[in-house]
Amino acid sequence: MVPESAPLAPSGAEVLRGLCGGAVHLPGDPAYDEARLPWNLQADSHPAAVAYPAFASEVSTVLRAAASVDLNVAPQGTGHGAPPLAGHLRDAVLLRTSAMTELRVDATRRTARVGAGALWGDVVERAGRVQLAALHTSSPGVGVVGSSLGGGLSWYARQYGLQCSAITAVELVLADGTFVRATDQADSDLLWAARGGGGGFGVVTALEFDLFPVSTVYAGKLAWDWTHAQRVLTAWGVWAASAPETVTSVARLFQAPDLPWLPADVRGRKLVIVDAVVVADRDAATRVLAPLRALRPEVDTFHECSAASVADLQLDPTAPTAVYANSVLLDDLPERAVDALVATAGQGSGSDLLFVELRQLGGALSRPAPRAGALDRMDGSVLVLCVGLNQGAGWAAVREDANHVTDALQPWATESAYLLMADADVDEQRGWPASSWQRLLDIRAAADPHGLFLSPHPAAKES
């Protein structure tokens, strides 16, 4: 928890009252406490105001009003990635994009157009109706825009690359309140920044991106008791390095709490799980998965299913929850790295982390994307993500648990960081290749010369 003192409105925030058709909440207003809560309840901030604009024009009004009274603006979608902002909002307007729910799927052109408030679950469902799939992240409740701007690792990532590379147009309001539609033809710098550049260059109000002709997949999970972690993860590492690009998988150590959103057969158990999606028919997929099935899992749920249904594959909580997350990118996963992982997160490690997952990278993710963008590939072959809940010992203990894991994996780590899954203290510069970083700073400076927007990683901003 990042505590913040006295939730008193700076009087200047009053200029926002009544904007957005009344959808502005100031401290003391009846709905303020509800409106300021992000999905990730770990962040408990008391912004100077919370605004829910529904149109670009309303965004523009909010930005101008905030600037007029020297308040910063922090755009936020669902607030899954809220923690890095916590503690920095007292003099800022939290601009939540949830009211911009526009969602259109063009079956002919295989594209989607979404407002900044659209959720992946809705996009997946709508695209699925016309046998198309989006490069969506694992949870249906995650906002499209936030996760797309920072990269976006999907179940099809190894075949089609990062979601940010699929973006074809972005509409945004710059710090001075001007509205811009950036495409490859016009304002292409901003489109370039939107492809993985995170934020800080404007309030994105809508995105357009490609969809892919995937209608059925072979997907499911394999699970073992976590006593088999060493054996399974080592074998997974070998398999993952050489698997075809049609498969994208995640292996993880899962200490399932006894919570109602989990299925009964998982609840309260400690497991090692491999989730995967194979874009192939049953026979081909069976051949791909054979090495893992040879490890004789206790659970095997793989089956042919609609692409839309994989949105729910991973067991993520949908209701707002307080979680801590941090990650590290690895060049490879040799047996010794698995040892280090199991020693710090597995049986007997004393770790209370909810899960530690290894995301299989490589394939299209390791090649430069055809469309230029701030982030056009992933540096590394595995992303290790630690996620913890505060189960009574405090957030410091959770953080420490995660640090144990990431520290132990340092020998295999790359220089880069995946900021969408990184905690607050990560140096922002590590999020991009050096060549991208300077260009990104230039674009931000041009779009926001007076520093109106709070960057998701303000700690690194001074650097």
Add this chain to the structure above:
Amino acid sequence: MDHEPTVRLRVLGELAATFGGAVLDLGGRRQRAVLAALVIMRDQVVSAERLAGCVWGDRPPANPAGALQAYVSHLRRRLQPEAVARQRDGVIASEATGYVLRLAPDSVDAWCFERAVDSAAGLAPADALRTLDDALRLWRGPPYAEYVGEPWVEAEALRLTELHAVARERRLETRLELGDAGVVIGELEALVAEDPLREERWRLLTLALYRAQRQAGALAALRRARETLAEELGVDPGPALRALEAEILAQSPSLDAPAPRVSMDLPAREVSQAPVPPTDLVDRAREITELRRMVGELANGRTGFVFVEGPAGIGKSRLLVEAMRLATAGEVRVLSARGSQLERSFGFGAVRQLFEAAVSDPAARDTLLAGAASVAKPVFEEMAGDDAVSNGSFAVLHGLYWLTVNLANQRPVVICVDDIQWCDSASLRYLAYLVKRLEGLQVLVVLAMRTGEQHPDDALLADLALDPSVTVLQPAPLSPDAAATLVRERLGEGADPFVAACHRMTSGNPLLLRQLLRALADEGVRPDVSHVDTVRAVGSRAVSALVTLRLRRMPPTVTAAARAVAVLGEAADLPTVAALAQQPEEEVAAALDVLSRSEILTVERHLTFVHPLVRDAIYNDLPAGERALHHDRAAQVLSRQGATAEQVAVHLLRAPRRGSAATVELLRAAADTAISRGASDAAVGLLRRALEEPVSGPDRARVLVELGRVETQVDGPSGVAHLRDAYDALDEPHERALLAMDIARTQVFVSPPGVATSFARAAATDLPDRLDDDRQGLIALQRITGYMHGLPADSYRTGPAPEVSGEGDGARMLAATLSYELLREGQDRAGAVRLARFALEGDRLLAVDTGLLWIVAANVLLLADDELGDFWDRALARAHATGGLFAALSVNLWRGFAQWRRGRLEDALQSLTDAAEQQRVWGISGVTSTYAAAFTLGVLTDLGDLEAAASSLDSARGLPWVGEGGRLLREAAARLLLEQGRASDALDELTTPVDYPQVANPAWSPWRGLMARALAALGRTDEAVALAREEVALLRRWGAPTALGPSLRSLGQLRGSEGSADLREALEILSGTCAALEEARAQLALGRSAHLPHGEAVPLLRATLATARACGALQVIRDAVSALGQRGESTAEVDDVPARITSRQRRVTDLTATGMDVNEVAQRLFLTPGTVRAVLESAQGAAP
């Protein structure tokens, strides 16, 4: 939007082409076939050979290539009328091997159709439905209709027909997805009947039936499908139908609708005939039970009045709809109306909404508007003709009341008026008048009012809301459970946090909640945990912002249509909306359909918004300048359509000012209509706007006069100001003199003391010599106003003593004034009577004076004991006929005074109560209210109801005790205090220094007698007797018996044993006069004398008893009974004597005896049927 005119081709139906909207002539059948063949091949090159095959089949002409070339060249010329010859290969291009069509994808209806159907597949249901509807609207018949059956067309026609069938199925499927299962069943049945071999149609039908809770019907449909397929094709149903059957049998949850909702798009007629039960009426069990009870009791002849109040959106209108539904189900006639801000300027607008349907049938109209109701006719006339006799309110209200009675006599009636806070004042007066007279009518009145806002008619609204008979309903915010129900109905089963957020963000306000859920449904939001934040985001907005949010996400045509409807208000119908939105009617019809499906509009009698807040939101979203221009355009459009001046004026009131003479004329005409309906306030608004247009020259003076005259009825000070402006602008002296009289008459009541007097004097001085009669009129006003305002006599009795000369109206006015002066001096009764009779001769003053001078003259005759005959009846009849409000009020007031003086206490009380109601309903206060209070106080005191009198005095203390009315109040108060035994207070009351006008004649100001009684009670007998003697002496000079008698009696009583001579004289003087109560008092006073012989006293006391009983004077009865008791006489008969009969009772029984029925009697006597029935029942009960 294209700005360049382009070619558009239609092939869905007959082949046709337009250019920039104009239809093109495409030539003969063969030439058209060339174009059709090119369209079929779209952007592919069509060989000349193939084209020839299309045009001539297997019988080509000798030179097909040449003929083709000619056709193509003609077509090019026709399709590109604006291009020069060389450029004409644009649309039909020549290629080496043939020809190819070069048209944009949106130029051909079939191409648009195909693309729309394709794109709908990826859209959210609401968008998809719009897209499919748009696509289907392009379909005008079989494709390439004139070439049906030709081989070259067949394949393409089949393809398009199939696509059409699919689009229709998808459309219904989408509506199913939107939760419209119940509504689409009919359409699906029709689709199935059209092509029973399409399994998809059977599937949708089955699904719809299942979702509409008709599981048996669903299975039956499957059976029919199976039979049909077996019979026609000999096959079994396919996998889709078989799976569906299995799922239905298993009641699989996957069959449930994703988001059912209430459908609002039923055809208009059905709605108005039988309002559908609003299924989302939740949490209203208590209110509905109450309404059901009252509607039920209506059938048993029980009347009722319900007042529904609460904040905007809480569900008042819903309850009204429910009341109407219950009524319709119970064979009760429903009359409904709704106030609206736009129509506030329509005089009797709400009343016309109520009755327009009932009186629209000419035959019914004649019956309903017969008899007493006939004066209400102008209310329902489009244009006020010259023969519109009525210019006022009172008679019209009475007529409308009788219209209501006539309707209720046919069958029970429920009157529902929504948003009464926005009703025009005239309609509110009707409602106030009606609810006071509901007794005995089969009428239930249900009114709804929005609370928490300021309204111009607060007093009238409060009068309604506080009526003793009212049942008040205050719908409460919805409970969380109810919110869950609504979420389930609109979006499906909601997750708890989702439902909680919906409830919290809307505070349980049903309108806000419904609009929020609609907005969420539009966006296809699922009610799960991950969308809680969407609820917060959208639900944070005010209703207005929610509506504009939804509207902005709709196509521009839809927005334009919504705005047009918002501007037009009641006048909104399809052609007008289309004209105002400047869009083709077809597109506007589609837009209105979208709006009604989206729960923004509802189609009742006309197009209205689902809630006034929704209308406000859309209206206020228009920038102010644009709004004014819209109104300007609306006025033009309505004018062109032949709308009435009133309808056009509603918009002119809000349009920019342009100084247009035509606008001024229209506004004046509308004001004229309003005046003829008795809607003065509406007329004032219209004429004020006309003045601002601006208007100049002689027209300006005319507008000022019209405005000022009508304003004097509702806003005296402004009326005076405008009439003064007009007075300054006019030249013609006689016209000016008449205007000056109007001004002075109004100034009496609204201007500071002295203003009227000096204005009248100045106006009189200005007159040329020849206008002597006008001068007399003005001098009359100068003098009477000076007196009424208590000015020093030398300030209004200026110049030489005026002489009445001639027989003009002015002479009669002067005579009235002078007669009143003589009355006050109290010395020349004969002279006063002569002048007053001259003043009233021929009822001339009744016609020219509002009720100032003829009242004065009548009062002189009354106080001089002269015979008035049926003057008051004539005056009242005239007031009813001309609608003179002030006149009617004056008649009731002064007739009450006359009745009181004659000892007809009940009649007097009734007249005064009528006057009080008129004051309240029209908001008249000031000078008449002190007179009314003083007279009422006196009557109650005489009735012996000291408690009522005391409370009446308490409320009279709130009035300004000034002028003559103040003096009368003071004397009435002193009399009450004396009766209460508070002599000292009475003396204080009479001796407190005030500057009421001094009146020498005790007949009109009997303060000496009152003070004498007080002094006597305080033991100061000598002073008392001296005062009483002085009064008697003064009254002997005046000589009116009914004034002298009581004064003598009073003196006799003060003198005790020495006073019997006075008492005997008093009795002698009074016997045979009409002052029955005073006669009884004289009898009592004498009969109580201790020294009077038993044989003389007892008959006197018995006579006292009889007279007092006839008057209803309780105190006198009590005193007589006790005096008789003291003499040992029995008074047992007191209990047996029939209750007194008022003149009202007598007139009712008399008329009934002539064979009239209750309604006829009531109409004749200006009573309600309920009163007549009550009178007859009490008369029967009293009969032996």
